[in-house]
Amino acid sequence: MGGDPALAPPALQEGAAQGKPAIPSVIPQRKTLGIVGRAGKHLRSLRGFFYATAAPARPKPSRSFESHWEFIGARLRQFITYAVMMCVFLPLAFSPFLGLNGSMTSDEKASLARFIDLASAHCRGGYLAGQTEYRFADDISTDTVDSMERLADDVRSCEACRLCKTRKKAVPGEGVLSPLVMVIGEGPGADEDATGRPFVGRAGQLLDKMLAAIGLSRQTNSFIANVIKCRPPQNRDPYPDETIACASFLSRQIQLLRPRFILCAGRIAGQTLLETTAPIGKLRGKFVDYKCGDLTMPFIATYHPSALLRNEELKRPAWEDLKLLRSALVDAGLGDRLQ
Numbered sequence: 001m002g003g004d005p006a007l008a009p010p011a012l013q014e015g016a017a018q019g020k021p022a023i024p025s026v027i028p029q030r031k032t033l034g035i036v037g038r039a040g041k042h043l044r045s046l047r048g049f050f051y052a053t054a055a056p057a058r059p060k061p062s063r064s065f066e067s068h069w070e071f072i073g074a075r076l077r078q079f080i081t082y083a084v085m086m087c088v089f090l091p092l093a094f095s096p097f098l099g100l101n102g103s104m105t106s107d108e109k110a111s112l113a114r115f116i117d118l119a120s121a122h123c124r125g126g127y128l129a130g131q132t133e134y135r136f137a138d139d140i141s142t143d144t145v146d147s148m149e150r151l152a153d154d155v156r157s158c159e160a161c162r163l164c165k166t167r168k169k170a171v172p173g174e175g176v177l178s179p180l181v182m183v184i185g186e187g188p189g190a191d192e193d194a195t196g197r198p199f200v201g202r203a204g205q206l207l208d209k210m211l212a213a214i215g216l217s218r219q220t221n222s223f224i225a226n227v228i229k230c231r232p233p234q235n236r237d238p239y240p241d242e243t244i245a246c247a248s249f250l251s252r253q254i255q256l257l258r259p260r261f262i263l264c265a266g267r268i269a270g271q272t273l274l275e276t277t278a279p280i281g282k283l284r285g286k287f288v289d290y291k292c293g294d295l296t297m298p299f300i301a302t303y304h305p306s307a308l309l310r311n312e313e314l315k316r317p318a319w320e321d322l323k324l325l326r327s328a329l330v331d332a333g334l335g336d337r338l339q
């Protein structure tokens with residue numbers, strides 16, 4: 001048996017020359033956490049069973065222990081964490097039936113959910129996953145609705161810049177609370193000025209179709225607003241002092257609505273929000289982090305629908321931007337809220 005002894009390692013060549021088998025009769029065994037004797041043997045055979053059946057499927061991260069006491073301590077810690085988690089999780093799971101969580105504040109629920117996440121991550125091997133932001137649908141209703149209505153009233157009665165003198169109706173914005181996507185355009189046009197609603201003209205209808213193509217709509221999962229809430233005369237670009245005067249409304253809306261993503265439509269909105277003079281062709285097609293107060297959210301810019309109506313060639317890159325947004329929504333685990 002074996003092959004040419006000359007090809008074997010020197011130690012084995014020596015054994016072969018003396019008529020011994022070319023394969024060592026005792027294969028060195030790995031120590032199992034320093035446990036010897038019968039217990040160690042059982043532990044090794046148990047480990048062999050699991051290695052033989054499960055290991056080839058997926059390599060497991062290795063972790064070494066100085067002694068079996070350290071190993072026992074680590075397992076004990078995981079067991080205690082798991083037990084505590086169960087003590088919290090089980091009552092929480094049954095709390096809707098018992099009416100226990102009706103009086104919990106949003107912060108209390110978020111803290112509890114975060115604790116359960118961290119504890120379960122620890123049980124899975126001590127790896128702490130990224131922090132998740134928790135929101136609870138039953139907390140949105142009262143405060144946010146009141147605040148959004150107050151904000152819309154503030155916009156309608158605002159006289160902070162000259163545009164209040166030429167507008168017919170201010171346009172605060174419309175859509176759902178806690179939206180997946182907040183679409184932000186430049187400002188109202190003639191149709192929006194007449195109705196007090198955002199994106200209702202031809203460009204608005206195209207925007208609705210574009211959003212629908214990736215599962216979004218202002219009726220179910222999006223909110224639509226503008227940087228400027230009143231129409232500039234003859235659809236001119238808003239002046240910097242007008243944009244500055246109006247900025248607090250948009251920032252209050254973002255902080256109240258807490259959208260998961262921002263889709264910015266057009267050059268003016270992109271340049272204003274990102275505080276840049278770069279052309280829209282340079283701003284579009286990629287995600288950047290947008291900060292507003294204590295919030296940071298993914299932000300993507302694309303062409304304004306009215307630009308697409310003027311130039312058919314821009315439709316393809318705009319569609320690429322929308323596909324990027326949809327992929328990001330799905331990757332973020334929000335696919336089930338798309339239509």
Ligand code: SF4
Nearest residue numbers: 158161164230245246
């Ligand atoms: Fe007020 Fe904004 Fe309208 Fe100017 S554009 S009047 S700041 S709401």
